[in-house]
Amino acid sequence: MLDFYSYVRSLVGGFLFSCFLDYISHDDLSDVLERSEVVSAKKSAYGDVSVNIAFLLSKLLSKSPKEIANVLIQEMGDHPDINYCLIGGIGFINIFFNTNVISKFCININSSGLSYGSIPVDKNGRKVNIEFVSANPTGPLHIGHVRGAIISDVLANVFTILGYIVTREYYVNDAGVQIDKLVQSVLFRCYEILGLNLEHQCLEYSGDYIVDIAKLILLKSNNNIEYISMNEKWIRSFILEHMMSLIRKDLESLRIKHDVFVYETQLYQSDDFEDSISLLTDKNLVKEMLITEPPKGKKDESWMTREALVFKSTDFGDNEDRILKKADGSWTYFASDIAYHYNKIKRNYDLLILSLGDDHKGYAKRIYSVVEALSDKKQNMYINFYDLVNFFELGERVKMSKRSGKFFGLQDLLDIVDIDTLRFFMLTRNSNVTLDFDIDKVKNDSKDNMLFYVQYACVRARSVISKTNIEVDYTDDSFDLYALVSDVERNLIRILLKWPIVLRSVEKTYEPSKIVFYLYDVAEQYNVFWSMGKSMSNMRVIVSDDLQLTKARLVLSCAVKNVISVGLELLNITVQKEM
Known part of the structure; x- marks a missing residue:
């Protein structure tokens, strides 16, 4: 059974064609119907619904919306489902339906139960990939990750109920510099626990969870520091596996389950890097360029002018071309993103959705440009940004950082607030608006x-x-x-x-x-x-x-x-x- 508003649109469409097909082409009328809006009337005096279709016909017919609305109302007045119609303002059509019609659709809510509003997959069947969270595996999730996770999870649920085939995906950056720094931080704690005298280091990561994993490594290696020093590959793998275990546990606590985890190292082992760069090269979108200044925020006295492989993202409106290879010959983070999105495109999704924090907005143009270039503008993509969360406790804002060790993780939060309250509250502001999370308020009944x-x-x-x-x-x-x-x-x-x-x-x-x-x-x-x-x-x-x-x-x-x-x-x- 059609929902009420689909029924109204269909009904209005019938009157539209019967009244104006002699004057306007079928395609133009179909376009008008597609663009028209059927909205709920704000008050009973304005009917059950209001339709703006007369305004969209005005230019095509060279008549005022009110004249067009009058024509439609005369045609609609004899329909058995309609009680009567009125013109609202300068051309809105306000429709009052018979109570038996309204009753039928209201009772359909009870007949449909939990499927009310849903569309069977075979009625749509389009494939959607939603990549979200994708936090670096350098520690548990914090409250900032939580907001994006819940927004995207609910979005995935909505697309599913509307008949889409949805894949929830997590991209694991397990090959970058931050992972090297994570390993160094854990190893330092291993040496420290064993009482070895080390020069003080400015550790990138220093939370309690770093100490916990150091203790696990020592337990696994029987405190054999020589074994630890000689098995960096095993240490790295163990740390990453443990960190992903923490993240999966956090996601499970949020009632979130990803369908796919794609690891950056897997992309390196596949042909995706070479194939994606080759494809862009064939399109004349990759070039060697002389780099005369160091990357922003990385002033280094040893910096020297050099040639670099770059993607011509300025061809797509970006403010600068983007470097693909570092001075040491390794791929940049952006190059990894190119390979990853090439991998996504190969999987033939109708729509790619990427969830990013608002602080990543500057990254949007280059991602859109790469997807456009790799797919010849055929791949639909949307980047869904969510703003920050300010956490308040006892009237004071709490700052958090995985690197400083002043870390407020999800599990800490769930010790105070139940998961239902957390999920709901994270959606009480539009995604692009900063959310102030006040524990005292959300606990009030x-x-x-x-x-x-x-x-x-x-x-x-x-x-x-x-x-x-x-x-x-x-x-x-x-x-x-x-x-x-x-x-x-x-x-x-x-x-x-x-x-x-x-x-x-x-x-x-x-x-x-x-x-x-x-x-x-x-x-x-x-x-x-x-x-x-x-x-x-x-x-x-x-x-x-x-x-x-x-x-x-x-x-x-x-x-x-x-x-x-x-x-x-x-x-x-x-x-x-x-x-």
């Missing part, structure tokens, strides 16, 4: 705690259904909700019917916070309705002298429970049965 407020509305609806002894078929689509006439009830129905378009909005904008805001709207409207029943007996769910009204409100409450449950499931948050 009040309206200020958005998750508590949403869960409470769901529990209320579930409770009133479970306690009644009135027999109701919650999935009978022939049941008419005509008794629901108050503004708060009609507004609530309109909000419930919006869920499928909320999902499509997340799909188009890559912004899963829309789900949290939507669930809060549902909860707020239902809680308003519930509160009205405390002071007005005729507004209670159970009205003792009106069975039809009671049944209608029970059906509505069931729809509220189901929509909130669907939304929380999509966020991978436990749906509370009681509170």
Whole structure:
């Protein structure tokens, strides 16, 4: 069954073609229909939905939107599903549907259950790759990683429910300089634990977890420092395996499971490096260039002018060409990214999504340019940026760093805040807005705690259904909700019917916070309705002298429970049965 808004679009499309096909081509009308918007009316006085299609036809017909809207309204007035239509403003078409139509779609929420708003895979079947987290394996995840992880995980859930075949991917940078520094930091701690006198070093990584892994290495090697010194390859592999184990544990704590882990070292062992650079060379996008200045932030007195292999990213709007090989002949981090995205492109995804922190925005242009060049502009890609998280405890901001040792990891956070609260709260701001995480606020059981407020509305609806002894078929689509006439009830129905378009909005904008805001709207409207029943007996769910009204409100409450449950499931948050 079509969702309500797909049905309205289809209905409007029929009137569009019947009225104007003699004056506008089929392709142009199809384009107008595609670009048109069907939105929920803000108030009952404005109808159930409002359509802007007259504005899009105005230029094509050389008529005012109001004239066009009048033509459409006259055609629409005789349809059995429509009660009547009005013109809003200078050309919006406000449609009032018969209650049996609204009832059918509202009850469909209950019939669909947890699949409400979803699309079967065979209706779409497009392949999407979402790469997220991809933190360097130099320590456990911190709260900054957590936000991007949750945003991307929910985004993956949305694409899945909309019929996409989704791959969750993690790229492991296990071949870079930071890994060398990590190994050096661990080895220093090994020597220190054994009491060896070493000159003080400025360690890149100095958290407690570095000491823990040093102790494990000593245990494995029976404190044999000579063995440790002679087996750097084993040491490196052991450290990386341990770090990835910590990261996987953190991801599991977040209820996140990646489908694929791609290691940078694997790319070096494959043909992807050579093949990707060769492909760019064949396209005349790689050249030797004289480098006269050291890289930014790396002033070195030993720096000398030299020739370097570069990618001509300025051809794609970048502000400078990018170096592919270092002075020692090793590949740059950017060259690894080229090989990695070449590897992705070979796997034939319809869409690549890359999640990056806001501090990586300067990297976007070169990544887009490489993907465009490697795929001949055929590969769709979107980089989804998320802003930083400021963590507050007892009114003070807490700073954290893996390198300084003042590290606030995920496990530390989960000792204070439960995982449901964490996942929900990380989505309470748009991704591109800085998030202030205040422990004291998120632990309060009040309206200020958005998750508590949403869960409470769901529990209320579930409770009133479970306690009644009135027999109701919650999935009978022939049941008419005509008794629901108050503004708060009609507004609530309109909000419930919006869920499928909320999902499509997340799909188009890559912004899963829309789900949290939507669930809060549902909860707020239902809680308003519930509160009205405390002071007005005729507004209670159970009205003792009106069975039809009671049944209608029970059906509505069931729809509220189901929509909130669907939304929380999509966020991978436990749906509370009681509170």
